[in-house]
Amino acid sequence: MLSVKALYTEYASEHGTVVKAAQNVAFEVPEGKLFTLLGPSGCGKTTTLRSIAGLERPVSGEIEVAGRAVYSSSRGIFVAPNKRNFGMVFQSYAIWPHMNVFQNVAFPLEVRKLARREIADKVMRVLAAVQLGHLVDREATKLSGGQQQRLALARALVMEPQLLLLDEPLSNLDAKLRDAMRTELKRLQREFNLTTVYVTHDQTEALALSHEIAVMNDGFIVQIGTPRQIYEQPSNQFVADFVGQTNFIGGTVTAVDEPAGRCRVMTALGELKAHAADGVVRDAAVVVSVRPEDVELSEQEPTPEADDNIVRTTVHAKDFLGEYLDFQVRVGDVVLQARAHSSLRTPTGDPIFVRMRAAKCVAIRTNTAPPASLASQQ
Ligand SMILES: Nc1ncnc2c1ncn2[C@@H]1O[C@H](COP(=O)(O)OP(=O)(O)O)[C@@H](O)[C@H]1O
Ligand SMILES: [Mg+2]
Structure with missing residues (x-):
C-alpha cells in the first residue's frame, strides 16, 4: 500500500550547515496495517512523516501509495499535499476553537462542496x-483533552483518507487517558482497516499498537520488525537499549553454530550460550543482551536443560515494588538486574542461582571492546 524507498530529507540549519534529518529511509506498509516509526527525540520521525504527507520536500527517494508515485526524485514527481488524500493528526491537534464538534468535522467536507445531507x-x-x-x-474548546484528541481523529477520518499519518497523537494526554486512547485508537484502526503510519518516542505505545515497528536513530532506520522481534531479537545495541530494559554482558564469541542461529560467548560470568544476531562471527566482540524478566532466580541450584545458562551469583541489592521484586545479583564486577516474584525472600549477601535460557540471551556485535573490568576477569 505505502512504499518508501531511499528517502533522504535535509534541512539548512541557521549556521548554514546541513542537517541530515532522514537518511536512506525505506519501508513498506501493507494495506490495513499500523506501522510505527519509533525513536528518541530528533531521530527524524516527524521529518519522515512530513515527507510522506508532502509537507517537506525530500532531497531524493521514492514514495508510492497504492502503486501511484506521490514523490519521486528520479522521475521528478511531487504531488501537492492537498492532492494526496492523507489524514493527519499531530501532537498539537489544531481543532477550530470557534466551531462546535459537528462543524469541526464537517468543515473539510464543506470545503469540498459535498451535499448537506451527505x-x-x-x-x-x-x-x-x-x-x-x-x-x-x-463548543470544541469545552471538550476534555481526550475528547479533543478524538475530535482531531474524527476530522482526519471523515475524509476517508487512503493513509492515516499520526505524529505522537497521545503525548499531550495524561497517563491514564493516554492508555485509554491507545486502546481506542487500536480498535478504530483494526475495525476500519486504516493503513496507518504512527510516530512515537514511547516504546510501550509502539509495542502495544503496531503490526510492525521501525526503530530510528540519528536519521537512519536501525531495525524493522514485529513488536516481538524488536523486543526479543534486537539486531543491535541501540535497539536493545532503547526498547525495554536490558542487561548487557560484554564478551568475545568463542563458537558460532550458524544453521541453529546460536553462538557461545566468553564473559565474566563464564561461557554463555546465546542467540546470534546478524554479523556475529567467531572472535567478535559482542554484548549479550538479556532482559530482567529472563534472568530467573532460585535458591536451589536448577537442573540444567540443554539450552540453559546457569550461574551462581550473590544478591547485591533488591527493591520491593509490590507485584514483583527487582533484584540485583552480582558475579565479580558484573551486576545483573533480575525481576522476581515477590515471594522470593533471599537476603542481600546470600548466594542465589541465575538461569538464563539461550533463546533469551542475544549476542549483539559491538564496535567497542568490553569494559576492562570484564576483560580482566576472563
Ligand atoms: N524545520 C527544520 N529546520 C532545521 N532543522 C530541523 C527542522 N525540523 C527538524 N529539524 C532537525 O532534523 C532532525 C530530525 O528532526 P525530527 O524529524 O523533528 O525528529 P523527531 O520527530 O524524531 O523528534 C533534528 O536534528 C531536528 O533538529
Ligand atoms: Mg517529532
Missing part, C-alpha cells in the same frame, strides 16, 4: 465511531 451522514458516522456522537453541539 455531509451530515458522514460526520455523524465518524463521530459515533470515536464516541463523540452525543456531543455534536458542544
Whole structure:
C-alpha cells in the first residue's frame, strides 16, 4: 500500500550547515496495517512523516501509495499535499476553537462542496465511531483533552483518507487517558482497516499498537520488525537499549553454530550460550543482551536443560515494588538486574542461582571492546 524507498530529507540549519534529518529511509506498509516509526527525540520521525504527507520536500527517494508515485526524485514527481488524500493528526491537534464538534468535522467536507445531507451522514458516522456522537453541539474548546484528541481523529477520518499519518497523537494526554486512547485508537484502526503510519518516542505505545515497528536513530532506520522481534531479537545495541530494559554482558564469541542461529560467548560470568544476531562471527566482540524478566532466580541450584545458562551469583541489592521484586545479583564486577516474584525472600549477601535460557540471551556485535573490568576477569 505505502512504499518508501531511499528517502533522504535535509534541512539548512541557521549556521548554514546541513542537517541530515532522514537518511536512506525505506519501508513498506501493507494495506490495513499500523506501522510505527519509533525513536528518541530528533531521530527524524516527524521529518519522515512530513515527507510522506508532502509537507517537506525530500532531497531524493521514492514514495508510492497504492502503486501511484506521490514523490519521486528520479522521475521528478511531487504531488501537492492537498492532492494526496492523507489524514493527519499531530501532537498539537489544531481543532477550530470557534466551531462546535459537528462543524469541526464537517468543515473539510464543506470545503469540498459535498451535499448537506451527505455531509451530515458522514460526520455523524465518524463521530459515533470515536464516541463523540452525543456531543455534536458542544463548543470544541469545552471538550476534555481526550475528547479533543478524538475530535482531531474524527476530522482526519471523515475524509476517508487512503493513509492515516499520526505524529505522537497521545503525548499531550495524561497517563491514564493516554492508555485509554491507545486502546481506542487500536480498535478504530483494526475495525476500519486504516493503513496507518504512527510516530512515537514511547516504546510501550509502539509495542502495544503496531503490526510492525521501525526503530530510528540519528536519521537512519536501525531495525524493522514485529513488536516481538524488536523486543526479543534486537539486531543491535541501540535497539536493545532503547526498547525495554536490558542487561548487557560484554564478551568475545568463542563458537558460532550458524544453521541453529546460536553462538557461545566468553564473559565474566563464564561461557554463555546465546542467540546470534546478524554479523556475529567467531572472535567478535559482542554484548549479550538479556532482559530482567529472563534472568530467573532460585535458591536451589536448577537442573540444567540443554539450552540453559546457569550461574551462581550473590544478591547485591533488591527493591520491593509490590507485584514483583527487582533484584540485583552480582558475579565479580558484573551486576545483573533480575525481576522476581515477590515471594522470593533471599537476603542481600546470600548466594542465589541465575538461569538464563539461550533463546533469551542475544549476542549483539559491538564496535567497542568490553569494559576492562570484564576483560580482566576472563
Ligand atoms: N524545520 C527544520 N529546520 C532545521 N532543522 C530541523 C527542522 N525540523 C527538524 N529539524 C532537525 O532534523 C532532525 C530530525 O528532526 P525530527 O524529524 O523533528 O525528529 P523527531 O520527530 O524524531 O523528534 C533534528 O536534528 C531536528 O533538529
Ligand atoms: Mg517529532
